[in-house]
Amino acid sequence: GGNEKASDTEQATLNVVNWKDYGSDNSEFVAAFEEAYNCKIVNQYMSSEEDLLTKLRTSKPGEIDVCLPNCTILTAAIEEGLLKEIDPGKLKNFDVMFERFKTQKEVMKDGKYFAVPFVWGSTAIAYNTDEIKEPPTSMKALFDEKYAGKIAFRDDYNDAVMAAAIVTGQDPNNPTDLDAIKETLLAQKKLNRTYWKTGDEFSKLFAGGQITIGMMWSGQAASMKQEGQPISFVVPEDGAIGWVDNWGIVEGTENEDLAYAFIDWMISKDFQYSWAAGGGPAPVNQEAAEAINPDYAASAGMDENSLNRLFFMEYRSNEVKQQWNELWTEVKATN
Amino acid sequence: MQKKWLTLPGLSVLFVFAVAPLFIMLFYSFQSDNPVMEFTLENYKHFFEKSFYLTLTWNTIKNSFYVTLISLAISYPLAYIMAKKLKGARNIILVLIIIPFFTNQLVRVYSWLIFLQDGGIFENLLSSLGIVHGVLGILYTRTAVIIGLVHAFFPYMVITIYLALEKLDNALLEASASLGASGFETFRKITLPMSWPGIVSGFLLVFVPCLGTFVEPRILGGVNGTVIGTVIEDQFFEIYGWNFGAAIAFILLAMVLVSIQIFTRLGKERAV
Amino acid sequence: MATVAVKNLTKKYGNHTVLDHINLEIPEGSLVSLLGPSGCGKTTTLRLIAGFEKPETGDIFIDGVRVNDIHVNKRNIGMVFQSYALFPHMTVKENISYGLEQRKLSKSEIESKVAEVLKLVKLEGYESRKPKQLSGGQQQRVALARALVIQPKILLLDECLSALDKKLRVEMQVELRRILEASQITALFVTHDQEEALTLSDYIVVMQEGTIAQMGKPFEIYEKPKNRFVAGFLGKANFFAGEVTETHEKSVSLKTDGEQVILSTNMTKQKGEKAVYGIRPEKIRLHGEVPSSPHLSGIIRFITYAGNITTYTLDCCNKQILVEEQNSYAVSKFELGSRVYLNWDAEHCLLMEDEV
Amino acid sequence: MATVAVKNLTKKYGNHTVLDHINLEIPEGSLVSLLGPSGCGKTTTLRLIAGFEKPETGDIFIDGVRVNDIHVNKRNIGMVFQSYALFPHMTVKENISYGLEQRKLSKSEIESKVAEVLKLVKLEGYESRKPKQLSGGQQQRVALARALVIQPKILLLDECLSALDKKLRVEMQVELRRILEASQITALFVTHDQEEALTLSDYIVVMQEGTIAQMGKPFEIYEKPKNRFVAGFLGKANFFAGEVTETHEKSVSLKTDGEQVILSTNMTKQKGEKAVYGIRPEKIRLHGEVPSSPHLSGIIRFITYAGNITTYTLDCCNKQILVEEQNSYAVSKFELGSRVYLNWDAEHCLLMEDEV
Amino acid sequence: MFLYTPIVVLIVMSFNSSRYNQLPFEFSLQWYQGLFENQILLEATRNSIWIAAVTGIVCVFLATMLMLGSQVLSHRFQHWMQSLMLMPLTIPWLIMGLSLLLMIRAMNFDKSLFFVLAGHVVISLPYSVLVLQARMQSMDSALEEASASLGAGAMTTFRRITLPVLAPAMVAGGFLSFMISFDNFVISYFLLPSGFSTLPIEIQSSIKFGFTPEINAVSSIIIGISLICLAVVGMIMGSSIKSIFGKEA
Numbered sequence A: 001g002g003n004e005k006a007s008d009t010e011q012a013t014l015n016v017v018n019w020k021d022y023g024s025d026n027s028e029f030v031a032a033f034e035e036a037y038n039c040k041i042v043n044q045y046m047s048s049e050e051d052l053l054t055k056l057r058t059s060k061p062g063e064i065d066v067c068l069p070n071c072t073i074l075t076a077a078i079e080e081g082l083l084k085e086i087d088p089g090k091l092k093n094f095d096v097m098f099e100r101f102k103t104q105k106e107v108m109k110d111g112k113y114f115a116v117p118f119v120w121g122s123t124a125i126a127y128n129t130d131e132i133k134e135p136p137t138s139m140k141a142l143f144d145e146k147y148a149g150k151i152a153f154r155d156d157y158n159d160a161v162m163a164a165a166i167v168t169g170q171d172p173n174n175p176t177d178l179d180a181i182k183e184t185l186l187a188q189k190k191l192n193r194t195y196w197k198t199g200d201e202f203s204k205l206f207a208g209g210q211i212t213i214g215m216m217w218s219g220q221a222a223s224m225k226q227e228g229q230p231i232s233f234v235v236p237e238d239g240a241i242g243w244v245d246n247w248g249i250v251e252g253t254e255n256e257d258l259a260y261a262f263i264d265w266m267i268s269k270d271f272q273y274s275w276a277a278g279g280g281p282a283p284v285n286q287e288a289a290e291a292i293n294p295d296y297a298a299s300a301g302m303d304e305n306s307l308n309r310l311f312f313m314e315y316r317s318n319e320v321k322q323q324w325n326e327l328w329t330e331v332k333a334t335n
Numbered sequence B: 001m002q003k004k005w006l007t008l009p010g011l012s013v014l015f016v017f018a019v020a021p022l023f024i025m026l027f028y029s030f031q032s033d034n035p036v037m038e039f040t041l042e043n044y045k046h047f048f049e050k051s052f053y054l055t056l057t058w059n060t061i062k063n064s065f066y067v068t069l070i071s072l073a074i075s076y077p078l079a080y081i082m083a084k085k086l087k088g089a090r091n092i093i094l095v096l097i098i099i100p101f102f103t104n105q106l107v108r109v110y111s112w113l114i115f116l117q118d119g120g121i122f123e124n125l126l127s128s129l130g131i132v133h134g135v136l137g138i139l140y141t142r143t144a145v146i147i148g149l150v151h152a153f154f155p156y157m158v159i160t161i162y163l164a165l166e167k168l169d170n171a172l173l174e175a176s177a178s179l180g181a182s183g184f185e186t187f188r189k190i191t192l193p194m195s196w197p198g199i200v201s202g203f204l205l206v207f208v209p210c211l212g213t214f215v216e217p218r219i220l221g222g223v224n225g226t227v228i229g230t231v232i233e234d235q236f237f238e239i240y241g242w243n244f245g246a247a248i249a250f251i252l253l254a255m256v257l258v259s260i261q262i263f264t265r266l267g268k269e270r271a272v
Numbered sequence C, D: 001m002a003t004v005a006v007k008n009l010t011k012k013y014g015n016h017t018v019l020d021h022i023n024l025e026i027p028e029g030s031l032v033s034l035l036g037p038s039g040c041g042k043t044t045t046l047r048l049i050a051g052f053e054k055p056e057t058g059d060i061f062i063d064g065v066r067v068n069d070i071h072v073n074k075r076n077i078g079m080v081f082q083s084y085a086l087f088p089h090m091t092v093k094e095n096i097s098y099g100l101e102q103r104k105l106s107k108s109e110i111e112s113k114v115a116e117v118l119k120l121v122k123l124e125g126y127e128s129r130k131p132k133q134l135s136g137g138q139q140q141r142v143a144l145a146r147a148l149v150i151q152p153k154i155l156l157l158d159e160c161l162s163a164l165d166k167k168l169r170v171e172m173q174v175e176l177r178r179i180l181e182a183s184q185i186t187a188l189f190v191t192h193d194q195e196e197a198l199t200l201s202d203y204i205v206v207m208q209e210g211t212i213a214q215m216g217k218p219f220e221i222y223e224k225p226k227n228r229f230v231a232g233f234l235g236k237a238n239f240f241a242g243e244v245t246e247t248h249e250k251s252v253s254l255k256t257d258g259e260q261v262i263l264s265t266n267m268t269k270q271k272g273e274k275a276v277y278g279i280r281p282e283k284i285r286l287h288g289e290v291p292s293s294p295h296l297s298g299i300i301r302f303i304t305y306a307g308n309i310t311t312y313t314l315d316c317c318n319k320q321i322l323v324e325e326q327n328s329y330a331v332s333k334f335e336l337g338s339r340v341y342l343n344w345d346a347e348h349c350l351l352m353e354d355e356v
Numbered sequence E: 001m002f003l004y005t006p007i008v009v010l011i012v013m014s015f016n017s018s019r020y021n022q023l024p025f026e027f028s029l030q031w032y033q034g035l036f037e038n039q040i041l042l043e044a045t046r047n048s049i050w051i052a053a054v055t056g057i058v059c060v061f062l063a064t065m066l067m068l069g070s071q072v073l074s075h076r077f078q079h080w081m082q083s084l085m086l087m088p089l090t091i092p093w094l095i096m097g098l099s100l101l102l103m104i105r106a107m108n109f110d111k112s113l114f115f116v117l118a119g120h121v122v123i124s125l126p127y128s129v130l131v132l133q134a135r136m137q138s139m140d141s142a143l144e145e146a147s148a149s150l151g152a153g154a155m156t157t158f159r160r161i162t163l164p165v166l167a168p169a170m171v172a173g174g175f176l177s178f179m180i181s182f183d184n185f186v187i188s189y190f191l192l193p194s195g196f197s198t199l200p201i202e203i204q205s206s207i208k209f210g211f212t213p214e215i216n217a218v219s220s221i222i223i224g225i226s227l228i229c230l231a232v233v234g235m236i237m238g239s240s241i242k243s244i245f246g247k248e249a
């Protein structure tokens, strides 16, 4: 708590902004890291990517040391000078990262790194294996009359538009026929049990038998499976949505060395392996990925095959976001 | 010291921590989205140009209104019984009404979700009583949203009405009866008007916050759970749409203030 | 027009018995005053008859029908509350028309009735005031008007004129009497104004600590009070208590407070019996000279001027005796400290029922 | 002990002038009664002196110090409210000790003072009741006790005994008088009980629609009222208005209501002038036979029995004349319908200041 | 009944072993066990309680002063004040929180508990105010006058006369403000300094991936404690509880 701060002034504090229950706040890790570096980790949580951007913009120097942006805001954050340049040379584990993540264009500006990929995952289809024996092969499954009333689509403008773009055969990152997308989504609306907003909602509905198929994140599907739910995750052949979460060091930090140490730990094989194998998202660390049981990897959408089918989310300008969001709002508001 | 200065601390808190910061937002609501910020009415215009925003607003108002009415219908009898019929137990009941609110809103809403879902507790309960056969189908309808909202807000109504009724002098009720008024007439002409301030306060405490909620509609309303509150929330949390989000909020504020003016006018005629 | 009867009525608050087996019959169309000390249960009696309280035992009959279980608004009573109980959110006019509206009268009828009763209580022009904007007496008149206008079968009036000045009160009394007679209303009337009770009522009921001390016509109660309590409560009275030592025609000898006196009276007791005799101050005549008939003598200690009447307080028979004289003459006949002689008509000296 | 003076006091509610340039001086330690018709501004006057309302114009002085801007609680006044204003959440005892606590008295002092005053208002044993559990008269006594116990310099009493029966009221009057004198309290007293005003007060102020009609000692006001209003308001009065046709020693001839009458009086007007003469009912003496002195004659139309007094209403000089007779004799001397002759002492027939 | 439906569900589910709160019911205490090991959640709960308590007290205090003061103000001004006070009720808290944050930043202050409290007070104040208003409107002014005439100063009159008459409303208003603050997420979220968390923040943050029934367990415990407090208070104080919550009408 706040009052403890005063007593251990010589101990450095590392302020991390992340999702809750998303690796960095794992109590075993925190204990180990604090022990190793004689420091303290203070976790703050974000509730959306945009919110993280707001936090970065409104925070004072030193309030946040490390954060976890993804590509939807990364470009803006870098442009605005909110993140510090990163020297990959200071990260022992950088080299063992998959090449495609190292070369991800959003983490760089003018050939310099500003963020370090951490984990990746996909938003694709999860279904109830008790109810659906034939694994769906296309994104169209979510738009299929067959599952009317049993589908849970995600309440997220980006996922909605990208999924509809896949179904209508457009480039998910640069769709041109937004009207077609709107029509598709409107038609799809009637088939839904609900739009889910939080992972909690999905898991409860799924466990309660309210839904049999839905858009889902790879990581959560995997952890639900481990909890014993009859769930299976597929990245369909026509593709799905991929995303990467990246660590960034915040401009103005007073604990830069500690931040590097932290990130290095995060992308280390041990950490990445144990989290991914325990129901977390897919690792960027190649060694960690290879260590994972291939069956499990396939079931959690972490395998090469799945990876190659994904359309990784790209940075979008404000106008595009507004446009997509408004389209999605209109779909939701139309009865 | 003059009594009116007593308002000073309260008013300054409101000014410093509500009005002043809101001016920042008001400023945003008149800014364009372009990297170069400039004064514009675009955000407000935009809202009125898209018919679905208006539809959403209207639906939100309607919903809030239903919630308020239902809350009133539930609260009034409860408050009345507490104030006029129960002597010792009423304070306990008052506290019992408040206690459930020591739990988190989200947790409560999720409990409703579990309770109302098809094959859930409510369905089992009803079918074991033989009232309902087959699928209940309440979750993800407007009914579910209204149940959730009424539950979240009606205690405010109970409390304000209770407090107004509690000090109502019994002699007035007796006088009314002695003049030949039936229980109903006495209620309509004496009890109700005398508790009017409580109803007004209760109305405001239910209707107004209801307009801005998004949690219950989103979670219990399913595909039709979009309300003006969720739109505003999305503007801030999903895309970087502060300007437009702020504009919607101020439009909402304007509507509320106007309707309050009308409402208090109505109330003033009945003032003691 | 209705009779009201009350049988064996008992009412308790907690374990304090406020009414104790009261019996009362009020004839049709009569006006009965309820008198009694503060806290003796007058208001409670009215509240029971109206139906605001449930009695512990006993029955209430209106027109011979037991109404214990009939709700207030079906009893067709009108009530003026001691605390007025005006509806604070309604104007004077709305307050008054309230009862008429319950009776579903037409708008124009209501208008005219309200105007009429407002004129009666002299509050024309106050129609649209709220109760808070009225003086105490004005509020009381609104309360009266509100109860009168509905012309109930039974009217219960709890000190309904107490906040009015004498002049207005007399005018209201006359109007009240007129309305009660015209509309054949049976009325039960609590008052602390003795003149009001004596001049206005058909019957007077004197209450004492939750029981009825005496009921009768005003003349009866005043001229023939049963006991010290009634005699002393309604009007003033002087008492002589002691042992009868001798009886004569039209007088008795009494040993009282260590003095032997002869009292003119028609009511005798046996020699040796204890007795309490009472005589009202205004019945006593004062003389500067020794009168021929049986008399007492005393010395004037106080003279209290009260406008039409002067009260003399005398030292007489080892106690204080009050004598009232009407101020009909320009010069006072008696002076402070002077010796005076007292006598009265034998009819006026009454035997009380009390023990000594 | 303090003087209270009021200069040019005006108070309006909206555009209704309730008090109109009132001037009033209350000498130290005196008890002054405020009398007047309902709504004439008595309560308003008290409220201004207490400081609950601000006057439109005029000043209020206590002990010569202008107190317009001094807050109520610094004026050292006590007030009994017409509506009692008892604190509903406090017991009788707490209500009464409230003022003492403000004065930081010790616990034991408070205890003893409260006990004393409770005894005085005869409410021992009611200490722990809440106001709601008291009868009207009991509540009023608590209000009185609450104001008395703090022994303020100035006491403002708004109909503070109105809910008490006559007997208790007289007892309270005596106690009140005693306390006021013992503690040298200056008191302003609103009452509708004329006897109370006449017997209790040092001065009487009669108000009329926001102005002061007359102020004086009780005897003065009753025996020498300035005008019809005062004469008719305090006590009863008969008036003869008309043109003086002749003046004699100790009487005048007056043409009134179409009749020529001779009135015994010491107050003459010039021949041909208009005049209003007043005579109180109790000053008039009735005779069965024609008396020698100037007299009127009339026929008895009503006889009203009021205990100690009987009022005769006569047809006389084309109008109704009231005559009061004390009931000192056992047999009524006059009967309904009989012709009687009226005369009075010349000193009692007064000339009023009014225009005819 | 209706009121307690979700509460019963919540409590029942806190004893159910299913992570997803699903039937069939299997009794288990695992979530309570988990809870007691979850220091973060417990500390967040404690923080929430004291923030809410301070907020509740401050709100009652301010609201009472506002209401007393506004009595002597003109109707026009009262109207105006009413609108002002309702503003925090209408504007989504999200915007209130964010704009407060922006203001603090603009003035170069640090995030601190002070601002969190200020934010909570602002959004909870209307509740106290409206509850008090409902009560205040027909308070008999003669009582305050009587008190003044007995020599009581403004403060004493307030403390001994006005306050007891208003007490039920103040208690109720305080409870409501407490509730609002206790349940508030966004304001705390934007304004809390790092390393400080509240229960709603913990819950809201968990929800992206799903919270465990530990949350239900916390809620059940809070309710249980409140009920026990109520029972104890009720038993000890017996009738004097009335003098706190409401005068005998």
Ligand SMILES: Nc1ncnc2c1ncn2[C@@H]1O[C@H](COP(=O)(O)OP(=O)(O)OP(=O)(O)O)[C@@H](O)[C@H]1O
Pocket (backbone or CB within 6 Å): C132, C133, C134, C135, C136, C137, C138, C163, D013, D014, D016, D018, D036, D037, D038, D039, D040, D041, D042, D043, D044, D045, D082
């Ligand atoms: N708050 C008010 N607003 C408007 N008019 C008022 C208000 N209070 C009193 N009045 C009016 O002022 C006049 C004087 O009132 P006040 O109470 O002084 O009369 P009062 O002499 O005490 O009469 P009463 O003997 O009936 O008590 C009345 O006509 C009354 O209607």
Ligand SMILES: Nc1ncnc2c1ncn2[C@@H]1O[C@H](COP(=O)(O)OP(=O)(O)OP(=O)(O)O)[C@@H](O)[C@H]1O
Pocket (backbone or CB within 6 Å): C013, C014, C016, C018, C036, C037, C038, C039, C040, C041, C042, C043, C044, C045, C082, D132, D133, D134, D135, D136, D137, D138, D163
């Ligand atoms: N609600 C109550 N609880 C307890 N005691 C009460 C209650 N109401 C009245 N009393 C008591 O009952 C007795 C009779 O009260 P009631 O009001 O009938 O008297 P009253 O004859 O009308 O007196 P008053 O002339 O003073 O109005 C009183 O002693 C009073 O204290």
Ligand SMILES: [Mg+2]
Pocket (backbone or CB within 6 Å): C042, C043, C044, C082, C158, D135, D136, D137
């Ligand atoms: Mg009474």
Ligand SMILES: [Mg+2]
Pocket (backbone or CB within 6 Å): C135, C136, C137, D042, D043, D044, D082, D158
């Ligand atoms: Mg008055």
